[in-house]
Amino acid sequence: MNSEDFDKVDARLRRLFADDRLDVPVRPGATEAVVLGARRTRKRRMTVAASGGATVVALLVVGGVLLNGIGAATPVTPADGGSPPLVTTTELTTPGPQPTVTEPPGPETSPRTTVTEPPTTVTGPRATVTEPPTTVTGPRATVTEPPTTVTGPRATVTEPPTTVTGPRATVTEPPTTVTGPRATVTEPPVTATRP
Amino acid sequence: MTALADQGIGGTAATGDLADFAEFVGTAMPGLLRYGYALTGNPHDAADLVQGVLEKVGARWASVLRKDGDPMAYARRAMANAHVSRWRRTRRENLVSEVPDTVAAGARDAFENEPLWQALRTLPPRQRAVIVLRYYDGLSEVEIARALKVTAGTVKSQTSKAMATLRGVLATTWEGEGTA
Numbered sequence: 090m091n092s093e094d095f096d097k098v099d100a101r102l103r104r105l106f107a108d109d110r111l112d113v114p115v116r117p118g119a120t121e122a123v124v125l126g127a128r129r130t131r132k133r134r135m136t137v138a139a140s141g142g143a144t145v146v147a148l149l150v151v152g153g154v155l156l157n158g159i160g161a162a163t164p165v166t167p168a169d170g171g172s173p174p175l176v177t178t179t180e181l182t183t184p185g186p187q188p189t190v191t192e193p194p195g196p197e198t199s200p201r202t203t204v205t206e207p208p209t210t211v212t213g214p215r216a217t218v219t220e221p222p223t224t225v226t227g228p229r230a231t232v233t234e235p236p237t238t239v240t241g242p243r244a245t246v247t248e249p250p251t252t253v254t255g256p257r258a259t260v261t262e263p264p265t266t267v268t269g270p271r272a273t274v275t276e277p278p279v280t281a282t283r284p
Numbered sequence: 285m286t287a288l289a290d291q292g293i294g295g296t297a298a299t300g301d302l303a304d305f306a307e308f309v310g311t312a313m314p315g316l317l318r319y320g321y322a323l324t325g326n327p328h329d330a331a332d333l334v335q336g337v338l339e340k341v342g343a344r345w346a347s348v349l350r351k352d353g354d355p356m357a358y359a360r361r362a363m364a365n366a367h368v369s370r371w372r373r374t375r376r377e378n379l380v381s382e383v384p385d386t387v388a389a390g391a392r393d394a395f396e397n398e399p400l401w402q403a404l405r406t407l408p409p410r411q412r413a414v415i416v417l418r419y420y421d422g423l424s425e426v427e428i429a430r431a432l433k434v435t436a437g438t439v440k441s442q443t444s445k446a447m448a449t450l451r452g453v454l455a456t457t458w459e460g461e462g463t464a
């Protein structure tokens with residue numbers, strides 16, 4: 090096969106594709122059928138797109154709600170729905186000069202949850218200290234309060250009772266079991282040899 | 285167009301662009317059927333191919349007009365790709381419970397006595413599509429590659445293989461004609 094044959098094939102292909110016998114008559118109603126089919130396809134595509142979008146939105150909403158739920162569950166909620174735990178508000182009502190409140194640092198007494206309040210010294214004329222009830226929620230909290238010393242003319246300190254709620258910590262130790270071959274102690278016989 | 289408006293195809297604002305599409309279909313259908321016949325080698329397959337592609341083009345008619353600008357060229361490229369894709373899907377053997385309808389004895393191929401046409405029908409669809417795009421559409425190798433979404437090297441190799449097959453068939457025919 091040479092270039093002449095190649096040109097021959099080339100020319101015959103062009104002639105073939107220009108042949109009138111390739112014409113296909115258009116069926117009556119073909120245009121309407123195509124347009125109706127296009128309309129149907131478009132509707133189906135829009136339906137699929139809309140349902141897909143709705144699914145995405147629903148997934149986003151559910152995901153957001155779940156994430157919010159996880160985030161809200163992290164902080165400790167109050168046990169009785171009242172005042173928040175471990176928050177103490179102190180109001181001083183002084184008819185005269187401002188009293189002096191000194192709180193020296195105190196040592197920690199326990200590795201568990203321990204709240205240690207140093208001794209409070211109020212100096213000044215007639216101070217009134219009112220503290221709201223303190224609620225501690227959590228496992229076995231220990232509250233140690235040092236004695237309060239009031240120096241000065243007639244100070245009144247009123248403290249509400251402290252309530253500790255929450256499950257008691259229970260430490261259960263399993264019985265100690267020793268497994269394995271029993272140790273045997275063999276003592277050699279004592280032999281006394283007289284020189 | 286009146287018939288389409290009566291059916292509510294071009295009557296609403298939502299399907300306003302489908303009226304333009306219907307006009308395009310009416311104008312382009314004969315040329316596309318001819319092109320489909322060249323691609324598939326069968327007028328019935330050509331009609332199916334044209335209808336399927338035009339329905340897809342009509343479903344995104346505004347987008348085709350906006351992005352491509354030439355819906356006729358777009359439809360031709362889509363037909364070439366759809367023809368190759370359909371062959372990929374259906375080339376495996378399909379078991380059916382009933383014997384399919386056969387072509388009636390009276391329906392004769394217009395190119396029955398044309399050896400080049402018969403040789404074209406034996407080509408795999410991609411090779412045939414390359415030949416049609418080259419010699420029917422007059423596209424270059426780069427344009428064919430862009431239309432079929434393949435590399436220019438693939439177009440070159442497919443064209444070479446197809447031409448070798450066609451030359452072989454024609455050489456046999458010419459030798460037979462020479463000896464006869």
